[in-house]
Amino acid sequence: xxxxxxxxxxxxxxxxxxxxxxxxxxxxxxxxxxxxxxxxxxxxxxxxxxxxxxxxxxxxxxxxxxxxxxxxxxxxxxxxxxxxxxxxxxxxxxxxxxxxxxxxxxxxxxxxxxxxxxxxxxxxxxxxxxxxxxxxxxxxxxxxxxxxxxxxxxxxxxxxxxxxxxxxxxxxxxxxxxxxxxxxxxxxxxxxxxxxxxxxxxxxxxxxxxxxxxxxxxxxxxxxxxxxxxxxxxxxxxxxxxxxxxxxxxxxxxxxxxxxxxxxxxxxxxxxxx
Amino acid sequence: xxxxxxxxxxxxxxxxxxxxxxxxxxxxxxxxxxxxxxxxxxxxxxxxxxxxxxxxxxxxxxxxxxxxxxxxxxxxxxxxxxxxxxxxxxxxxxxxxxxxxxxxxxxxxxxxxxxxxxxxxxxxxxxxxxxxxxxxxxxxxxxxxxxxxxxxxxxxxxxxxxxxxxxxxxxxxxxxxxxxxxxxxxxxxxxxxxxxxxxxxxxxxxxxxxxxxxxxxxxxxxxxxxxxxxxxxxxxxxxxxxxxxxxxxxxxxxxxxxxxxxxxxxxxxxxxxxxxxxxxxxxxxxxxxxxxxx
Amino acid sequence: xxxxxxxxxxxxxxxxxxxxxxxxxxxxxxxxxxxxxxxxxxxxxxxxxxxxxxxxxxxxxxxxxxxxxxxxxxxxxxxxxxxxxxxxxxxxxxxxxxxxxxxxxxxxxxxxxxxxxxxxxxxxxxxxxxxxxxxxxxxxxxxxxxxxxxxxxxxxxxxxxxxxxxxxxxxxxxxxxxxxxxxxxxxxxxxxxxxxxxxxxxxxxxxxxxxxxxxxxxxxxxxxxxxxxxxxxxxxxxxxxxxxxxxxxxxxxxxxxxxxxxxxxxxxxxxxxxxxxxxxxxxxxxxxxxxxxxxxxxxxxxxxxxxxxxxxxxxxxxxxxxxxx
Numbered sequence: 001x002x003x004x005x006x007x008x009x010x011x012x013x014x015x016x017x018x019x020x021x022x023x024x025x026x027x028x029x030x031x032x033x034x035x036x037x038x039x040x041x042x043x044x045x046x047x048x049x050x051x052x053x054x055x056x057x058x059x060x061x062x063x064x065x066x067x068x069x070x071x072x073x074x075x076x077x078x079x080x081x082x083x084x085x086x087x088x089x090x091x092x093x094x095x096x097x098x099x100x101x102x103x104x105x106x107x108x109x110x111x112x113x114x115x116x117x118x119x120x121x122x123x124x125x126x127x128x129x130x131x132x133x134x135x136x137x138x139x140x141x142x143x144x145x146x147x148x149x150x151x152x153x154x155x156x157x158x159x160x161x162x163x164x165x166x167x168x169x170x171x172x173x174x175x176x177x178x179x180x181x182x183x184x185x186x187x188x189x190x191x192x193x194x195x196x197x198x199x200x201x202x203x204x205x206x207x208x209x210x211x212x213x214x215x216x217x218x219x220x221x222x223x224x225x226x227x228x229x230x231x232x233x234x235x236x237x238x239x240x241x242x243x244x245x246x247x248x249x250x251x252x253x254x255x256x257x258x259x260x261x262x263x264x265x266x267x268x269x270x271x272x273x274x
Numbered sequence: 275x276x277x278x279x280x281x282x283x284x285x286x287x288x289x290x291x292x293x294x295x296x297x298x299x300x301x302x303x304x305x306x307x308x309x310x311x312x313x314x315x316x317x318x319x320x321x322x323x324x325x326x327x328x329x330x331x332x333x334x335x336x337x338x339x340x341x342x343x344x345x346x347x348x349x350x351x352x353x354x355x356x357x358x359x360x361x362x363x364x365x366x367x368x369x370x371x372x373x374x375x376x377x378x379x380x381x382x383x384x385x386x387x388x389x390x391x392x393x394x395x396x397x398x399x400x401x402x403x404x405x406x407x408x409x410x411x412x413x414x415x416x417x418x419x420x421x422x423x424x425x426x427x428x429x430x431x432x433x434x435x436x437x438x439x440x441x442x443x444x445x446x447x448x449x450x451x452x453x454x455x456x457x458x459x460x461x462x463x464x465x466x467x468x469x470x471x472x473x474x475x476x477x478x479x480x481x482x483x484x485x486x487x488x489x490x491x492x493x494x495x496x497x498x499x500x501x502x503x504x505x506x507x508x509x510x511x512x513x514x515x516x517x518x519x520x521x522x523x524x525x526x527x528x529x530x531x532x533x534x535x536x537x538x539x540x541x542x543x544x545x546x547x548x549x550x551x552x553x554x555x556x557x558x559x560x561x562x563x564x565x566x567x568x
Numbered sequence: 569x570x571x572x573x574x575x576x577x578x579x580x581x582x583x584x585x586x587x588x589x590x591x592x593x594x595x596x597x598x599x600x601x602x603x604x605x606x607x608x609x610x611x612x613x614x615x616x617x618x619x620x621x622x623x624x625x626x627x628x629x630x631x632x633x634x635x636x637x638x639x640x641x642x643x644x645x646x647x648x649x650x651x652x653x654x655x656x657x658x659x660x661x662x663x664x665x666x667x668x669x670x671x672x673x674x675x676x677x678x679x680x681x682x683x684x685x686x687x688x689x690x691x692x693x694x695x696x697x698x699x700x701x702x703x704x705x706x707x708x709x710x711x712x713x714x715x716x717x718x719x720x721x722x723x724x725x726x727x728x729x730x731x732x733x734x735x736x737x738x739x740x741x742x743x744x745x746x747x748x749x750x751x752x753x754x755x756x757x758x759x760x761x762x763x764x765x766x767x768x769x770x771x772x773x774x775x776x777x778x779x780x781x782x783x784x785x786x787x788x789x790x791x792x793x794x795x796x797x798x799x800x801x802x803x804x805x806x807x808x809x810x811x812x813x814x815x816x817x818x819x820x821x822x823x824x825x826x827x828x829x830x831x832x833x834x835x836x837x838x839x840x841x842x843x844x845x846x847x848x849x850x851x852x853x854x855x856x857x858x859x860x861x862x863x864x865x866x867x868x869x870x871x872x873x874x875x876x877x878x879x880x881x882x883x884x885x886x887x888x889x890x891x892x893x
Contacts (some may be wrong), residue, residue: 051790074793
């Protein structure tokens with residue numbers, strides 16, 4: 001659905017490529033996770049999709065169509081991106097914020113249509129934020145704000161918005177700053193969307209949650225793909241240690257049965273508590 | 275303050291207290307040969323009193339008499355260029371007394387140059403200035419001749435306009451903001467002398483700011499303006515509401531005459547009197563022809 | 569914002585405008601005002617109302633509206649609640665144009681001064697946008713603010729040099745202009761102001777939803793399909809045209825563009841399109857009121873309009889301080 005084929009990208013003035021020959025596909029009905037250390041190119045991948053950084057080679061396609069042949073609005077109508085940071089300078093009502101998700105679909109004057117209203121309602125329901133619609137964006141907790149942002153993305157994609165199962169969403173680090181409960185809630189929401197048929201591409205560093213919720217995982221290292229496949233295949237101690245440059249072990253958590261990453265103390269700290 | 279007391283005119287004769295308007299004592303009998311006069315009023319007086327050859331520096335705007343043009347232009351009188359003054363090697367400096375010239379006066383005095391600062395806002399001040407100059411240069415009698423001739427002219431103007439109606443006059447000095455002349459200004463004195471009535475004579479300030487609507491309400495019959503200002507208000511649709519404009523009574527006094535309360539005060543009064551009461555002063559004056567009547 | 573509040577805002581504007589026409593050296597009752605507007609009073613009163621007071625109220629209202637809208641869209645697109653219309657170099661450039669014009673003898677209600685001020689303002693904005701673009705960092709508001717500061721500093725230097733060498737009367741005229749005034753309001757000026765305000769205002773209303781998106785942030789804007797830097801630049805330019813037009817008509821008047829959008833937001837207007845309309849209404853009302861104060865407090869003299877509006881800044885900033893602390 002969302003495919004990167006051999007994508008290389010470089011920031012102006014940077015010595016090397018931020019992304020080097022990256023190929024990955026985020027299919028419909030699956031959660032695809034992109035993980036990797038800081039600076040490995042995860043966010044650059046998202047920017048390449050948004051055309052915020054230019055490609056030096058390769059192709060980014062949405063359902064087979066090269067994004068560069070589409071207008072920005074057309075891309076926005078197909079794929080909704082939830083960026084890492086978003087802080088409205090002026091508070092909005094949640095209802096109006098979610099409605100902004102329909103912007104790429106609106107005409108010149110932008111009067112809301114019946115289709116817009118249906119899409120907004122469906123998004124609000126799917127994201128479970130009905131009790132929040134009357135509140136202001138500056139009155140939300142971190143977890144509530146995340147779900148509201150996801151609702152906006154659901155209102156945005158797909159075209160008619162009434163079938164969340166047809167959505168394509170990309171999320172860049174959606175659970176930073178969230179506590180356990182809210183983090184789990186977000187991941188469960190995303191998994192539910194994928195089950196309903198959406199394509200979910202998730203950039204995150206939360207490997208343990210990726211192991212449990214992702215159907216497909218891509219590990220980036222210094223701009224290139226270090227490993228890709230099912231989480232069970234990618235999360236091997238040897239691979240992860242090389243990429244993260246830190247001693248660790250991978251166990252299988254008895255409670256949930258998913259691979260679990262356990263970082264060890266550094267060798268300098270050997271002899272202290274594990 | 276000495277300046278205020280002197281500007282009341284008749285107090286002059288007894289109050290030559292030997293101090294200038296900055297409170298410094300006026301030296302008597304200074305044989306000054308190189309005088310810098312940074313005040314058009316005193317420059318005119320010096321030339322009129324026969325000391326023209328001793329003047330070695332003037333302001334940029336001192337253009338009367340014609341001989342003054344040959345004297346070195348030392349720049350602005352209100353913000354004196356002390357260095358330029360030094361370079362003229364004066365042994366006497368005459369300044370217009372104001373807050374902006376106080377610093378220059380201090381510096382000149384500390385450099386040992388006799389400096390006299392006088393506030394010449396009304397003709398009475400010019401009369402006093404003539405007295406001071408005469409006393410300083412050691413010739414106490416000559417000043418009378420100069421001021422007396424002005425007084426004579428003024429008396430004739432007053433006599434000629436004595437029984438006549440005084441037209442209401444508005445003198446526009448600047449357009450934005452709208453500045454006119456009040457009681458504290460010599461222009462007000464000039465209007466009254468010439469047989470008119472300044473519609474803002476009730477305001478004490480010298481250059482009060484007013485509004486166009488206020489002017490229209492006071493309904494001047496005559497408006498005095500410089501040529502550019504006259505052009506500007508004639509083309510402004512709002513001024514069309516003024517009777518003065520409609521009756522084409524926007525008049526332009528001779529700007530070379532009316533600039534300073536000094537030697538030409540009498541001629542200025544004649545010029546204005548003729549503008550207000552056409553033809554009233556036809557004998558014995560040079561510039562009896564009104565300028566730019568529209 | 570509820571429709572009742574909108575009606576209140578419109579009513580306030582009408583009332584303060586009527587008051588503005590009633591007030592003056594010859595006070596009129598509201599009844600007289602209505603009669604005079606309809607032409608059914610004595611000739612002198614009708615003339616005063618139609619030729620002097622009405623254009624003045626119209627000018628003040630237009631200037632207030634334009635400044636408020638200019639500030640509102642800048643705050644949204646720059647994502648900065650302290651943004652104001654003169655940020656992009658407008659005031660510095662306009663002042664340079666005006667000072668040079670006054671020194672050359674143009675001033676008052678002629679066309680030379682407004683033209684010079686407008687040209688200076690637009691020139692400065694173009695310079696600011698060019699500098700920001702050349703500095704790279706596409707769309708980063710901080711680069712833009714910095715460029716505005718630089719151009720403003722340069723303009724100040726030019727103004728000081730010009731004033732130092734100008735005759736006293738020119739200095740007085742230039743200073744008066746820089747403090748803002750509606751005293752030179754003629755119908756000609758009102759029309760010349762109304763044109764760019766209408767065009768820029770219409771454009772900004774059309775782009776209203778885009779500005780809402782821009783206000784979310786650069787990444788969010790990109791994800792919603794907007795080329796943020798291009799969209800923002802259009803908004804900056806329209807905002808600058810509004811500000812430059814007001815400066816040409818009435819000199820420098822501060823704080824309106826900064827404070828009025830906050831008042832509108834506090835009244836519950838959050839989305840950019842209704843915010844533009846609300847800001848225009850409130851800004852117009854505010855400035856007509858300020859002009860009334862400017863004309864009456866120190867009769868027969870007038871206080872500069874900018875001095876009155878500056879007083880609004882004080883309680884506003886105090887409030888902001890409390891909110892921070």
